[in-house]
Amino acid sequence: MSKDSKNTAAGLAAAAAIDVDEITGHRRMRRTRVADWSRRLVRETRLTVDDLIWPLFIVPGTNIAEPIAAMPGVNRMSVDRAVEAARMAADLGIPALATFPNVEMDKRDVTGSHALDPDNLINQATRAIKQAVPNIGIITDVALDPFTSHGHDGILRDGEIINDETVRAIAAAAVHQADAGADIISPSDMMDGRIGAIRRALDAAGHQNVAIMSYATKFASACYGPYREAIGTSGLLKGDKRTYYLDPSNAMEAIRDAGMDVEEGADMLMVKPGLPYLDICRALKDTYGLPTFAYQVSGEYSMIKAGHAAGYIDGERIMMEKLLAFKRAGCDGILTYFAPEAARLIAKGGG
Numbered sequence: 129m130s131k132d133s134k135n136t137a138a139g140l141a142a143a144a145a146i147d148v149d150e151i152t153g154h155r156r157m158r159r160t161r162v163a164d165w166s167r168r169l170v171r172e173t174r175l176t177v178d179d180l181i182w183p184l185f186i187v188p189g190t191n192i193a194e195p196i197a198a199m200p201g202v203n204r205m206s207v208d209r210a211v212e213a214a215r216m217a218a219d220l221g222i223p224a225l226a227t228f229p230n231v232e233m234d235k236r237d238v239t240g241s242h243a244l245d246p247d248n249l250i251n252q253a254t255r256a257i258k259q260a261v262p263n264i265g266i267i268t269d270v271a272l273d274p275f276t277s278h279g280h281d282g283i284l285r286d287g288e289i290i291n292d293e294t295v296r297a298i299a300a301a302a303v304h305q306a307d308a309g310a311d312i313i314s315p316s317d318m319m320d321g322r323i324g325a326i327r328r329a330l331d332a333a334g335h336q337n338v339a340i341m342s343y344a345t346k347f348a349s350a351c352y353g354p355y356r357e358a359i360g361t362s363g364l365l366k367g368d369k370r371t372y373y374l375d376p377s378n379a380m381e382a383i384r385d386a387g388m389d390v391e392e393g394a395d396m397l398m399v400k401p402g403l404p405y406l407d408i409c410r411a412l413k414d415t416y417g418l419p420t421f422a423y424q425v426s427g428e429y430s431m432i433k434a435g436h437a438a439g440y441i442d443g444e445r446i447m448m449e450k451l452l453a454f455k456r457a458g459c460d461g462i463l464t465y466f467a468p469e470a471a472r473l474i475a476k477g478g479g
């Protein structure tokens with residue numbers, strides 16, 4: 129018998145004689161997993177309809193619901209159709225909507241001045257939805273990118289995004305959005321000082337009860353592509369947003385950046401994109417204890433849809449698993465294009 133086979137024989141004898149209780153000390157993790165009832169009993173995290181925020185894309189016109197090629201199942205809707213969608217969302221129990229406009233190209237300019245029009249598309253949508261469906265929360269994005277001719281979130285001069293001028297424009301746009309009835313203002317531009325500026329402007333306008341959900345940590349990500357198609361900025365954008373969005377490499381910087389937003393008066397924090405940044409979700413929740421949200425962005429949505437359509441994955445189960453992961457990572461809710469689909473599944477007892 130060679131030495132190797134002698135060792136093998138000893139290993140096999142040891143394997144046959146193993147006393148697992150001696151290893152685990154009679155502790156068995158599987159005891160609570162034995163049945164559905166016991167798994168339910170020890171479940172730590174649950175996804176409920178209260179966790180869902182539904183982003184809507186608004187276009188000018190009436191009776192329009194046009195598919196977005198890069199986001200199967202998602203439509204751009206005219207205000208009247210968005211009102212119907214809001215009613216459906218409220219009936220499903222979804223607490224809030226987040227609105228994003230796709231405005232006509234001739235309304236876009238270098239400074240994004242149409243963002244400051246009290247009657248622009250986003251403000252029209254807010255008024256109409258508030259009037260028809262008063263009990264659903266409305267979260268408005270105040271970045272300039274839907275209104276700029278270059279697709280950047282700020283005022284662009286000599287190839288540079290001008291921080292302070294952008295902050296003043298965003299604060300003014302936020303006042304108009306609150307006047308129109310927005311409940312939560314959500315700046316997604318990552319300029320420095322914008323939270324404090326928006327808070328001051330809102331308070332001066334008598335909007336003390338309008339909250340701010342900061343896109344506190346928004347990363348320069350490749351996951352936003354389908355969204356840019358949805359709001360019509362993909363063909364406009366030159367260069368990238370790395371001079372103002374966070375570097376995906378930096379977690380400590382993200383925590384410091386969110387800290388400034390907390391000091392400046394943010395009521396809620398958001399992490400964007402979602403799943404690749406669960407570490408940031410957990411860090412912000414543990415560090416600041418504020419209501420914390422994740423934005424499962426367009427690219428994350430479309431990847432699941434595409435994988436499902438190709439037959440590679442079970443899209444529905446993956447949707448629920450990923451939404452649950454945000455809760456486990458400490459999030460209080462998720463902005464997700466899946467909101468109605470997930471709400472229906474939860475209502476049926478699925479998930």
Ligand SMILES: NCc1[nH]cc(CCC(=O)O)c1CC(=O)O
Pocket residue numbers: 269271272273281316317351352353354355356369424425426427
């Ligand atoms: N203010 C920009 C903005 N607002 C919402 C998204 C992305 C949302 C998504 O991908 O679902 C972005 C990112 C961008 O275009 O750079």
